[in-house]
Amino acid sequence: MKLIDRLILKEIVGPWVFGVSMFTSLLMAGLFLGRLTGWMVEGVPPLQVAQIFVLYLPAVVAKTFPMGVLLAALLSFGRLSADSEITALRAAGASITRIVLPVTGFSALVALAGFLFNDLVVPGATRQSLVIANEITRRKDVKVSDPLFKTVIRDQKLRLGILAKRVNPLDRALEGVTLVSYNDKGEEESIVLAKRMVYVDDKNWRIDGGGTIIVPNGEAVIHFDSAWPDNVPQIGSTFTDLIKARDDDFDAQSMTELRATIDQFKKEGSRTPAGIANYEYGYWNKIAIPFAAIIFGTLGAVLGIRNQRTGTATGFAFTVAIIFGYQLLTNFMAVWAQGGAVPAWVASFGPLFMGGIAAAIILYRRNVS
Numbered sequence: 001m002k003l004i005d006r007l008i009l010k011e012i013v014g015p016w017v018f019g020v021s022m023f024t025s026l027l028m029a030g031l032f033l034g035r036l037t038g039w040m041v042e043g044v045p046p047l048q049v050a051q052i053f054v055l056y057l058p059a060v061v062a063k064t065f066p067m068g069v070l071l072a073a074l075l076s077f078g079r080l081s082a083d084s085e086i087t088a089l090r091a092a093g094a095s096i097t098r099i100v101l102p103v104t105g106f107s108a109l110v111a112l113a114g115f116l117f118n119d120l121v122v123p124g125a126t127r128q129s130l131v132i133a134n135e136i137t138r139r140k141d142v143k144v145s146d147p148l149f150k151t152v153i154r155d156q157k158l159r160l161g162i163l164a165k166r167v168n169p170l171d172r173a174l175e176g177v178t179l180v181s182y183n184d185k186g187e188e189e190s191i192v193l194a195k196r197m198v199y200v201d202d203k204n205w206r207i208d209g210g211g212t213i214i215v216p217n218g219e220a221v222i223h224f225d226s227a228w229p230d231n232v233p234q235i236g237s238t239f240t241d242l243i244k245a246r247d248d249d250f251d252a253q254s255m256t257e258l259r260a261t262i263d264q265f266k267k268e269g270s271r272t273p274a275g276i277a278n279y280e281y282g283y284w285n286k287i288a289i290p291f292a293a294i295i296f297g298t299l300g301a302v303l304g305i306r307n308q309r310t311g312t313a314t315g316f317a318f319t320v321a322i323i324f325g326y327q328l329l330t331n332f333m334a335v336w337a338q339g340g341a342v343p344a345w346v347a348s349f350g351p352l353f354m355g356g357i358a359a360a361i362i363l364y365r366r367n368v369s
Contacts, residue, residue, distance in 0.1 A: 004094060007085075008102035011076040016110070019068030019319075020061065027060045028053075044136055052136075055129035058122045059251040063289060065114040069107050070296035071319045077103075077304025078314060086305055096366040100301045107297030114290030119254050126252040134240070148174065150242055152235055155269035158182050159233050162242075164197070172199040172239040177207075181232050188216050192232055199239035204228075236270075250282035258283045273340060280344035281337045288348040295355040296322070302362045326351055 032053070039049050080086050089099055148167050152160035165176030179192040194211030206227040213222040213229055228234065235242065250258060262279050265271040271279070303318055329351045337347035 004089060004099065005102045008076070008099065009106060011080065012072045012103060012106060015072035015075045016068045016106075019071035020064045022071075023064035023067045024057070024061050027064065028056065031060070032056050039136060048132065048136070052129050052132045055125045055132070058117070058125040062114055062118040062122050065110050065117075065290060066293040066296045067319070067323060069110055069293045070300045070322060071316070073103050073107075073297050073300025074304045074314075074318050077301050078306065081304065081306050096302070096305065096363060099305075100298060100363065103297045103301040104294060107294045110297070111291040111293040114293060115287065118290055119286060122251055123254045123257070126249065130249075130252060148243060152233065152237075153270055153272055153275070154233070154236075156272055157184065157269075158186060160235065162235065167243055169243070173197065173208075177211075179232060190215050190229075190231060192229060199242075203234070203236050203238055205235050250279075250285070255283060255286045258286070274338040277338045277340065277344050278334070281334055281347055284345045284348035288352060292326070292352055292355075295352050295359060299355055299359040299362070302359055302366055305366055326355070329354070 036049055036053055040046060077086070086099065090096070148162070148164045150162045151158055152162070159182055161178075161180040161182075162174075163178040163180075164174035167174055174197045175195065177192075177194045177197045179194070181189045181192075183189045191214040192207075192211055193214070194207045194209070196208040197205055198208055200206055207229075210223065210225040211229075213224060213232075215222070253261065258279065262276060262283060265276050265279065299322065300318075330347075333342065333347035333350050336342045337344045342350070
């Protein structure tokens with residue numbers, strides 16, 4: 001390893017560790033602190049809260065690897081510029097490209113480590129955190145919860161709408177239920193009103209105490225006592241799957257598992273094209289997010305090289321601005337992918353491609369200046 005490589009790497013490792021720690025703390029506080037403190041107030045044992053806190057950490061840390069690289073590159077090269085060390089290196093014959101190269105190499109190692117960590121460690125920790133969170137919910141003396149609205153998609157068409165006034169997690173039941181079934185043309189086929197719907201097993205449900213079927217076109221009202229009306233499609237979901245707030249927690253699945261889930265959705269037709277595109281976007285993000293470190297590191301290094309003296313605050317400001325712009329662009333891309341405007345892989349890698357072009361242009365201008 002040459003002297004220039006040792007100089008750059010020695011300068012960047014410490015700020016990267018600081019950046020990962022700082023961003024992890026901020027994200028943990030913003031995403032989970034309220035939930036964790038709420039559990040402690042409700043009497044959940046502190047040891048269990050600490051356990052779930054530790055299990056939340058891997059998913060957050062994996063996302064802060066690229067952010068830490070960006071901050072480290074900006075701070076390190078800002079200091080090297082301020083101390084005229086970049087000028088000295090250039091006077092010794094090193095080009096800007098050669099000076100930035102160790103950062104790109106370090107960023108590539110961080111990206112590889114982040115990808116492996118995100119695919120091998122994060123899914124298991126996230127699944128375990130969900131298990132503990134569900135256990136905490138079951139232990140709480142809760143009789144009912146908020147209303148619920150869900151849809152059932154088959155053959156990429158809406159087949160059933162489910163509206164429940166209350167959810168009873170202890171009995172695995174929905175109360176005050178309205179079911180609206182749809183035909184192939186998307187028209188309302190029947191409306192079922194029932195006081196209570198209970199999960200049995202094997203994704204099967206029953207209606208306790210009977211109910212009423214309203215057929216809109218025929219204006220017929222039918223009262224029934226059977227466990228489930230013959231002309232109403234079964235829900236086909238477990239109680240846990242039905243009541244969970246979201247079903248696209250990609251942190252809980254590895255790339256292999258996500259690919260299998262997407263293939264299953266396509267085979268069963270249980271998701272709309274927009275829903276499948278969302279999963280494919282999450283699949284490609286398993287690669288795009290960790291490997292954003294390469295773009296962030298290179299871009300941060302070339303932006304950190306400045307002729308004028310600037311303080312540390314400038315590096316923080318650049319970091320926040322770049323992360324905000326990247327996040328804004330990825331959100332737009334995700335919407336376009338779900339709408340079918342662009343393929344999911346383009347939505348995932350598009351922001352990185354744009355960032356790479358920006359880094360190349362700035363690097364070229366630094367070399368010729």
